[in-house]
Amino acid sequence: MRKLRTVLGLGVLAVASYFVVAADHIDAPEVQGGSSDITDFYAFQGEDTNNMVFVANVQGLLSPANTASASFDESVMIEFNIDSDNDFVEDYVIQAIPKNGKMYVIGPKMPTQTGLNSMVVASDIENAAVTNITPYGANALIGSKNGVSVFAGPRDDPFFMDFARYVQIVTPGDDDGDGMEEGAFLPDGMASDTFAGTNVMSVVVEVPKSTIGGSGTINTWVESKRKQ
Amino acid sequence: MKNIKILAALLIIPFLAYNCSDDDDMKYEMKWPDLSGTYVQEDQMGRPAVNTVFVSAASKDMFNVTIPSMQNASFQSMFQTNLEALSPAxxxxxxKNALGLDAAAFTGVLATDVLNVSLDGTTTFYDGTNVLTGRNLSDDVITVELLLIFGGEDFSENPGLSDDNVDANDKAFLASFPYLASPW
Incomplete structure (x- = not known):
């Protein structure tokens, strides 16, 4: 336990400088708090079980007061990557790009090149699914095309964790004023969700499984990419 | 007169053709903004909390721009060092952990930061039966990860560290698209 504390304590000095770090919220210096900072990624079977749903959240820890003025950065693409043959190289991509109040979603399609750079040509947009970005306080606006459904806009942050307690545990010394170091998470009823009451900017895309390989297991990850 | 008509027609055809083409361009411009260009990676994520927990501070930016097929070679040993420091057992x-993975095997899985997702059925991070077949909004991923880091072979070790006791979101999710709850 002592060793755990000491080592974790060293980690927290770095963590604390990022203020708060969780699923992927504010995970690294280059992206922390910026418009390309991915906070979370989900992939699950849709209500229609023939479909797969991908969720990317960016710009975490928005207070309700700050949510109406939050917006997607038009120079940042959110790209879902899908590897269907287990070599950890993307075989399909889904590219979401905001422009003039709308979110354009290209794909799923085979990428013209894999890796850190993604090329978009003007004609890619012709088959894009498009939705108006849902304003704060409005009902969810949904666009669809070729079986692909798209939502973009502010949502409640679906992530939950007693991150505040985690910080107390890994920070040496008494942090909550009871005269003792914190050695464990709080019990049911006392633990609280640090992310309660905060919002994120979400992109939700639902696609037919047949467009991303159909069956088997995929490896998937999300990237934010800035237009040069 | 006939000549004039022909002449006029000859003049009009290219005009119409030009006009038509111009009109198409205008419609295209109005309907489709130009999104073309090269987009360069800044952040990436597969499984929750991996960069946060297992990547040392000085390497976090590099991890975000290392393609998954290169992550194991570049980061597995760092992950193992940090895992053994976090959870000395x-x-x-x-x-081993409850998945039967020792430090090398577990970090070998984690270092390649992708989410494994089944296209054939239940999708969940862990639901008591299915393991790493996706990630649902309601999955308590932090407790699953704490259990795999601190819980030992049968989830019984370090009970105070292996569950944060926040088991659900603060707002109910939707059964239908877009699934996430409306903002606060």
């Missing part, structure tokens, strides 16, 4: 020979 992993440094003991033969120590």
């Amino acid at each position: 992993y440094a003991n020979a033969g120590d």
Whole structure:
């Protein structure tokens, strides 16, 4: 336990400088708090079980007061990557790009090149699914095309964790004023969700499984990419 | 007169053709903004909390721009060092987690930061039966990860560290698209 504390304590000095770090919220210096900072990624079977749903959240820890003025950065693409043959190289991509109040979603399609750079040509947009970005306080606006459904806009942050307690545990010394170091998470009823009451900017895309390989297991990850 | 008509027609055809083409361009411009260009990576994520927990501070930016097929070679040993520091039992020979993975095997899985997702059925991070077949909004991923880091072979070790006791979101999710709850 002592060793755990000491080592974790060293980690927290770095963590604390990022203020708060969780699923992927504010995970690294280059992206922390910026418009390309991915906070979370989900992939699950849709209500229609023939479909797969991908969720990317960016710009975490928005207070309700700050949510109406939050917006997607038009120079940042959110790209879902899908590897269907287990070599950890993307075989399909889904590219979401905001422009003039709308979110354009290209794909799923085979990428013209894999890796850190993604090329978009003007004609890619012709088959894009498009939705108006849902304003704060409005009902969810949904666009669809070729079986692909798209939502973009502010949502409640679906992530939950007693991150505040985690910080107390890994920070040496008494942090909550009871005269003792914190050695464990709080019990049911006392633990609280640090992310309660905060919002994120979400992109939700639902696609037919047949467009991303159909069956088997995929490896998937999300990237934010800035237009040069 | 006839000549004039023909002449006029000859003049009009290219005009119409030009006009038509111009009109198409205008419609295209109005309907489709130009999104073309090269987009260069800044952040990436597969499984929750991996960069946060297992990547040392100085390497976090590099991890975000290392393609998944290169992550294992570049980061597995760092992950193992950090895992054994976080949860010292992993440094003991033969120590495993509930998935039957020792420190090298577990970090071998984690270092390639992708989410494994089944296209054939239940999708969940862990639901008591299915393991790493996706990630649902309601999955308590932090407790699953704490259990795999601190819980030992049967989830019984370090009970105070292996569950944060926040088991659900603060707002109910939707059964239908877009699934996430409306903002606060």
